[in-house]
Amino acid sequence: MTKQTQPIELHSFPTPNGQKITIMLEELGVPYTHHLVHIGKDEQFAPDFLKISPNNKIPAIVDPEGPGGEAISVFESGAILKYLGLKFGQFYPADPRAQVKVDEWLFWQVGGFGPMLGQANHFARFAKEKVPYAIKRYIDESQRLFGVLNRQLEGRDYIAGEVSIADFACIGWANYYETYEIKLEEFPHFAAWLKRMNERPGTKRGIEVIKV
Incomplete structure (x- = not known):
């Protein structure tokens, strides 16, 4: 399994869509930090969040150890799950x-x-x-x-x-x-x-x- 040195930054809120990613990260056991995006306060429309989630929806992640060692942001829960599954070789099959x-x-x-x-x-x-x-x-x-x-x-x-x-x-x-x-x-x-x-x-x- 790929080792994660720097924590993945998760920008989310505890809705079913947000829980997809906290479940995945906890199941993987990799380090991550959580940045609350309070959708009840319209924080998903903040300019800084827009930079990593163009659709103004949670969740989104920033992986400081992305492909080639360069940081990468990923939005949309399904895309995040596939990205993490492929990166760490768990919960997404190789076949x-x-x-x-x-x-x-x-x-x-x-x-x-x-x-x-x-x-x-x-x-x-x-x-x-x-x-x-x-x-x-x-x-x-x-x-x-x-x-x-x-x-x-x-x-x-x-x-x-x-x-x-x-x-x-x-x-x-x-x-x-x-x-x-x-x-x-x-x-x-x-x-x-x-x-x-x-x-x-x-x-x-x-x-x-x-x-x-």
Whole structure:
């Protein structure tokens, strides 16, 4: 495994997207520092943060020991997970066929599982105007996605077989399953994975390490 001498700088907030990276860093056991970007105070729009995250979204990292020994910044949670997995040779397989499986489920999360659950959460809990159509649309789609995940986990301990960045991408969102009216007894493979993931010491630390 590649050794990290200088700590990686993590700029984040303890949302499910932010937790992806703290979980990965804790599971890797590499040194890092955390810089809180308080999205409730619009700190994600600060000019200094914009330099490393052009989309004004958390998380972002700065690795002072990037490729060629030069510092590099990385934004977007999926890109950060792949970068760290490739750099340290953990939680992202070397075999090309296995990489495809992990990539499929990583992109499934960043393109569907996260955004759809986020919209469901917004319209059901935070929108000033309750729009029944929007609530039903996104809750229904969230439940469909939990069903997809449950089927994928049948006969597997982890989403792509071995524990990987695909699991780290999903667990923070999955922990809020009750928001989406998910009954664990109806999703037994998901329920077993959820318990398995939350019992991992690194994952547990990654979820709990940042408080606001």
